[in-house]
Amino acid sequence: MCDTCGCNVTExxxxxxxxxxxxxQTESGKEAISVLQGLLSENDRLAAHNREHFDRHGVLALxxxxxxxxxxxxxxxxxxxxxxxxxxxxxxxxxxxxxxDAQRIRDRGVQAVQxxxxxxxxxDAHMVHKALHQIDLDTIDILFIENVGNLVCPASFDLGQHRxxxxxxxxxxxxxxxxxxxxFRAADLMLVSKSDLLAVLDDFAPNKAERHLRELASTAPVxxxxxxxxxxxxxxxxxLHAQHDAIAERVASGETVRPAVQPDGQxxxxxxxxxxxxxxxxx
Amino acid sequence: xxxxxxCQGLMxxxxxxxxxxxAECVTRILLSVGPLSGVEAQLLIDAFPIAAAGTIAQGAExxxxxxxxxVKCLSCDAESxxxxxxxxxxxxxxxxxxxxxGDEMMLMSLELERRENA
Numbered sequence: 001m002c003d004t005c006g007c008n009v010t011e012x013x014x015x016x017x018x019x020x021x022x023x024x025q026t027e028s029g030k031e032a033i034s035v036l037q038g039l040l041s042e043n044d045r046l047a048a049h050n051r052e053h054f055d056r057h058g059v060l061a062l063x064x065x066x067x068x069x070x071x072x073x074x075x076x077x078x079x080x081x082x083x084x085x086x087x088x089x090x091x092x093x094x095x096x097x098x099x100x101d102a103q104r105i106r107d108r109g110v111q112a113v114q115x116x117x118x119x120x121x122x123x124d125a126h127m128v129h130k131a132l133h134q135i136d137l138d139t140i141d142i143l144f145i146e147n148v149g150n151l152v153c154p155a156s157f158d159l160g161q162h163r164x165x166x167x168x169x170x171x172x173x174x175x176x177x178x179x180x181x182x183x184f185r186a187a188d189l190m191l192v193s194k195s196d197l198l199a200v201l202d203d204f205a206p207n208k209a210e211r212h213l214r215e216l217a218s219t220a221p222v223x224x225x226x227x228x229x230x231x232x233x234x235x236x237x238x239x240l241h242a243q244h245d246a247i248a249e250r251v252a253s254g255e256t257v258r259p260a261v262q263p264d265g266q267x268x269x270x271x272x273x274x275x276x277x278x279x280x281x282x283x
Numbered sequence: 284x285x286x287x288x289x290c291q292g293l294m295x296x297x298x299x300x301x302x303x304x305x306a307e308c309v310t311r312i313l314l315s316v317g318p319l320s321g322v323e324a325q326l327l328i329d330a331f332p333i334a335a336a337g338t339i340a341q342g343a344e345x346x347x348x349x350x351x352x353x354v355k356c357l358s359c360d361a362e363s364x365x366x367x368x369x370x371x372x373x374x375x376x377x378x379x380x381x382x383x384x385g386d387e388m389m390l391m392s393l394e395l396e397r398r399e400n401a
Contacts (some may be wrong), residue, residue: 031395035391217379
């Protein structure tokens, strides 16, 4: 935590602690303690720990987010089949209930751990950390974390992933990025999925979806694809290869990578994990 | 509705700090929240009494400073106000901007009463 040196004072909050700012003054009889921590600093600490764990094993961790029913699991099924022999994959599945998605992935012959969140609308770093105990990271190249289908809450919780991928299926509106700016702004890659249905859903325009994404100041690539027909999947596979190839380089230079956009608190709490990995105290 | 989870995380932080400061009670909590953080100020305020019940911050006043959405243009350098779903430069219209305010989700300060003879 950095609550002393002031490095987490940003242009947005500086006025609060300077001059006549609210935090510069202390009411009589009570003591004001300046804190300046991200609200999710405990989650962020565990997320940094997860990320360090991935880096140490040379595993690329990808967080897959979207509405329910946009085709995340189907995309993974086809990706596992197509990349067999090239990239070794494991999956963490997040749903409120059932093992169904994990079972679909296991049927493709890869490791899958199901997290059932009960009523929680998102995964957090702690849940992912627990799931990691059941995955042998030495035997995989990419870990997909399929988040709970929800365009709101998952965007606020860092899991330790390297990249965020947001799916937008053509059965939804092409203005979804404008309606859910926090989620789409977090995307390092946007996939317009179920493109085989574009022929019958002529009110969805992929270029409009991309324009709405750009209006969030996002430079993330956009691929339009169909896991069912295979159209457009090559760009997705190339992207995965490129991201994975970049890992060896990163590990050699001792650096890590985070999603391009992170909530303020996470961005400001860059962690220096010098300690050896240990699971003590996290469960 | 992840605001309750966010509030519970906040209570852990507040309790840690209160212990460290040898506080008897926490009377006020100041947060800084922007619309692009993904949390709703009003929902935090609604969730707060539930999360704070039985903690050292029970009965504390929760104040939330809502931050404006501001961007700095990477092309013309201008700073301007923006909307959460339209982060374009207000001066030249370029989409390549950097957010300089609006995604905060920060615990700014606590006001507390210390124990006597601490």
